[in-house]
Amino acid sequence: MKLRQWARRQVASGLHVAWERASELGAVGPDHPRARRFGAFGSGSMLAFPPGVIFNEHCIRIGSGTMVGPRVSLSAGMLPGQQMLTETVVKIGDRCLIGRGSHIVGHFCVDIGDDVHTGPYVYITDQNHGYEDLDLPIGVQLPIDSAVSIGSGSWLGAGVIVLPGARIGCHVAVGAGSVVTGEIPDYSVAVGAPARVVRRYSPDEGWARK
16 A cells, blocks of 8 residues: 555656646747747747647737747637638737636637736637527627727736627726626726626726726
């Protein structure tokens, strides 16, 4: 029994060491061959290992000093090799932090400013299914694209969903689990599904509840 326990500890220790080493070697930095597939990949930026689904990188631009966490999916379009309408579909600014397990799926325009941080498992997309034709299943109807923007200095909590047409201003905090469907003004706090502003800064009142 003691020998078996010792062997299990050795195997477990070896697995942890191997995983840490794989995480170091598997990370993608600006000099990595995969980084050259992107439309831009700034200095000091990194895609952590293991990555999520990533394709059509030539339509994705990542600024400098940005950290994309493990298991984050980044995609332009629905399929690898898909012809896109715009040269840059997904843009992530400088010094951003995209939390683990998040998904950023662009089809037309997803523009994320500088210094934007997200918690884990955030979902951001600029496309939704059409549903108006009652004779067709929703899954096969033509999708609807509407640009998404997230202003510089903003924070999206864990599990936030940002849907097509959302416009999040600068220095906005979006509470965990919120669903953003419309416009959130600069210097505000929004929570809920759909997200609504609960606090906002003004020069006269400072931070005040709405």
